[in-house]
Amino acid sequence: MNHEAFGLSTNLFAFLDWHGFFFLLFAGVACVAAVMVVLSDNVVRMALHLVLSLGATAGLFFLAGAEFVGAMQLMIYVGGTLVLLVFGVMLTAQTQLVALRTPAGDRVIAGILAASLLAVLVQAAFSIESWQKSGQGVATAPTATPLGMALVGVRVDQVEEENLVRPKSGYLLPFEIVSVHLLVVLVGAAYLARAKRRRVPRSVDLVASADSTKPMSSVAASSTLVAGGPK
Amino acid sequence: MTFVLCGVVSVSHYLVVGAVLFTCGVVCMALKRNALGVLMGIELVLNGANINFVAFGSEYLAGDGRSVLGLDGEVMALFVILLAAAEAAVALAITLNFYNNHATVDVDRADDLHG
Numbered sequence: 001m002n003h004e005a006f007g008l009s010t011n012l013f014a015f016l017d018w019h020g021f022f023f024l025l026f027a028g029v030a031c032v033a034a035v036m037v038v039l040s041d042n043v044v045r046m047a048l049h050l051v052l053s054l055g056a057t058a059g060l061f062f063l064a065g066a067e068f069v070g071a072m073q074l075m076i077y078v079g080g081t082l083v084l085l086v087f088g089v090m091l092t093a094q095t096q097l098v099a100l101r102t103p104a105g106d107r108v109i110a111g112i113l114a115a116s117l118l119a120v121l122v123q124a125a126f127s128i129e130s131w132q133k134s135g136q137g138v139a140t141a142p143t144a145t146p147l148g149m150a151l152v153g154v155r156v157d158q159v160e161e162e163n164l165v166r167p168k169s170g171y172l173l174p175f176e177i178v179s180v181h182l183l184v185v186l187v188g189a190a191y192l193a194r195a196k197r198r199r200v201p202r203s204v205d206l207v208a209s210a211d212s213t214k215p216m217s218s219v220a221a222s223s224t225l226v227a228g229g230p231k
Numbered sequence: 232m233t234f235v236l237c238g239v240v241s242v243s244h245y246l247v248v249g250a251v252l253f254t255c256g257v258v259c260m261a262l263k264r265n266a267l268g269v270l271m272g273i274e275l276v277l278n279g280a281n282i283n284f285v286a287f288g289s290e291y292l293a294g295d296g297r298s299v300l301g302l303d304g305e306v307m308a309l310f311v312i313l314l315a316a317a318e319a320a321v322a323l324a325i326t327l328n329f330y331n332n333h334a335t336v337d338v339d340r341a342d343d344l345h346g
Contacts, residue, residue, distance in 0.1 A: 027248045034251060034255035037275065043267055043268060060282060061282075068305070069308045077278075084323055085274075092330045092336045100263075101264075140289075150302055157302045178313050189323070192327075193327045
């Protein structure tokens with residue numbers, strides 16, 4: 001009896017294709033979360049849905065056999081970039097800024113444009129014959145070693161190619177450019193976002209000390225300074 | 232749907248997911264008034280492009296066992312992830328600067344250069 005039920009369940013599981021099942025799961029989560037990012041007005045919920053969408057995208061990368069890119073997506077995107085975004089949300093979280101609403105007319109126009117753009121893209125995705133042939137499900141080799149070798153300039157995946165007389169070069173130069181670019185950008189970002197000494201309270205202090213005999217006018221001057229802002 | 236469940240996941244299905252993410256990102260960039268929402272739209276657009284790169288580079292999905300891009304697709308996806316991290320850092324710094332100066336993150340109020 002127990003054995004029979006076990007056999008039935010294995011038959012059921014054999015009938016189901018797990019690659020297709022997990023593709024549907026991850027693709028559904030990614031698409032629904034992306035739509036929720038657009039639809040929600042609250043910026044904290046948008047960040048949460050973005051985490052879901054990017055995590056499901058990493059699952060899609062694993063399913064496509066690109067396990068190193070999937071791991072990097074989880075580590076850099078979900079672990080780094082989104083934490084940065086969440087910090088931005090927290091640093092600018094004032095009650096009137098958390099939910100900035102968009103006018104309804106703009107939403108309607110954007111919906112129509114998005115539907116037409118999506119229709120064009122989906123039609124283009126199904127327009128090429130060879131893109132619709134499914135994979136043979138062969139196990140692919142791990143990609144971490146070829147990727148690492150390609151980044152230092154050696155293409156181990158093309159050693160057997162005939163055109164080694166004209167070998168495709170690796171990615172050493174783009175890798176260097178990207179690394180220096182990342183360093184420069186991060187230094188620039190730290191410079192841009194550094195804590196500056198506020199000018200306004202200092203000038204208020206100067207004004208207040210200059211005419212300390214008239215406290216009312218100093219308060220008025222400071223309020224105009226604060227309200228005037230940088231203009 | 233049963234088509235996919237019987238094991239016929241192809242490059243086209245990945246392209247559809249990438250198209251949905253790209254469209255959502257474009258709408259997000261155009262529609263959000265919060266500067267951080269615009270940043271999230273950019274992240275979605277880059278991810279849609281990344282899905283396309285990985286799909287074209289995957290030997291697992293390719294019909295005849297030879298993918299279109301090969302390893303180049305995955306290398307490009309890695310570069311896109313790195314550049315997205317750099318872009319997010321500098322855009323967030325600009326947003327924080329704007330917030331310090333204007334006490335808002337509403338992009339409609341960023342009109343100091345308006346003639």
